[in-house]
Amino acid sequence: MSRVIYTPEMLEFIAAQYKLKGLPEVTAAFNKKFGSDKTVQQIRATLKNHKITCGRKTGELNKGVLRTFTDKQAEFIKQKYTELSLVELTAAFNSEFGTDKTIKQIRSFTRNHNVKSGRTGRFDKGQQSWNSGMKGWCAGGRSAETRFKKGQALNTMPLGSERLCSKDGYVMIKVAMPNKWRMKHVVEWEKHNGPIPKGYRIWFKDNVRTNWAIENLMLITRAQGAVINKMGMGTVPAELKTAAVTMADISMKRRKLSTSKQEQAA
Structure with missing residues (x-):
């Protein structure tokens, strides 16, 4: 070769x-x-x-630098974590910076950098609850119609409910009872284009996994996606997405031709 x-x-x-x-x-x-x-x-x-060296000592590049978060992003997390839950913070972060961070990544950042929410999730000693002294209080309106009935599961969510997946940050939508959920972007794609063919997946043009708008979705093969990530182009901006797919196709074709030549020469 x-x-x-x-x-x-x-x-x-x-x-x-x-x-x-x-x-x-x-x-x-x-x-x-x-x-x-x-x-x-x-x-x-x-x-x-070519004997090219970086001229740095080991670890010097990342010394004092946030590896996957900029200073501005770090400050955003520190400020918003006092107001938002991890799920809400992840969604707000991705919306603010056009990223596709998962809840796991945001959680890791808060733990690794000792970022505290300041919330304990429980009442402190001597703290009054919001409904203290309001025995028999009723919210009024149609609240009685929507209360849980005796024997009804407290964690049952109605069809069409949405939540943010804590594992990968995708928006999930409930499509069947009692507890069947699907990725919202997949449901949205199939609504307009039919089932996703085997071996294909959806790519978000703006790299934000919570933006399931149909105009933000494009279909690529899993092979193309793997090559694109290998080339370091997994999060290129929307205007370069088509070019990235073309480069992936060229790379796979070149590799296939190279393999064919090697087999013929063997």
């Missing part, structure tokens, strides 16, 4: 980027700059073959 040729401009770009960024970021920047589909492994090999 012939060796990949890098121009002096490419090598200079890689060397400059590597002094400031980690390998995944260098790879993504290189692919965007030169319209290529290099993987992290290929860029790492190039660094080694």
Whole structure:
């Protein structure tokens, strides 16, 4: 197999980027700059073959730096966590910054950086409840019609109810009783386009998993998605999504041709 040729401009770009960024970021920047589909492994090999070093001590790049959150995002979490639950905070964070963080990631940040909500979830000694001294109080209106009846499960939610999945941050919608839920974006896609074919998945154009609007959804194959993530382009902006899919197709075609040639030569 012939060796990949890098121009002096490419090598200079890689060397400059590597002094400031980690390998995944260098790879993504290189692919965007030169319209290529290099993987992290290929860029790492190039660094080694051309003896390009970052000039940093181990861990120096991330020393005092938030690895996956900017200072502005960190401050947002610290302020909002005193007002919002983790589910609400995750949704607000993704809406504010156009990200697709999961509840698990937000929870990890609060724990790793000792961010406290200030809430205990219980009444403190001597604290009065909101309905203290209001025995027999009734909310009025039609509240009596919506109260739980004797023998009715307290955790039963009606059809069409929505919640945020704590595992991956997707909006879930209840589609059948007693407890069948589906991803809202999948339901919305199928409403307009029919069932998602086997081997395909939905990609959010703005990278926000809670934005299930049909115009924000696009269909790609799972193979394309895997290659796109490998190239470090999983969160490119909406205007580059189609280009990322094209680059993934080219990469897979190139790999298939390379494998075919190797098999013929064997």
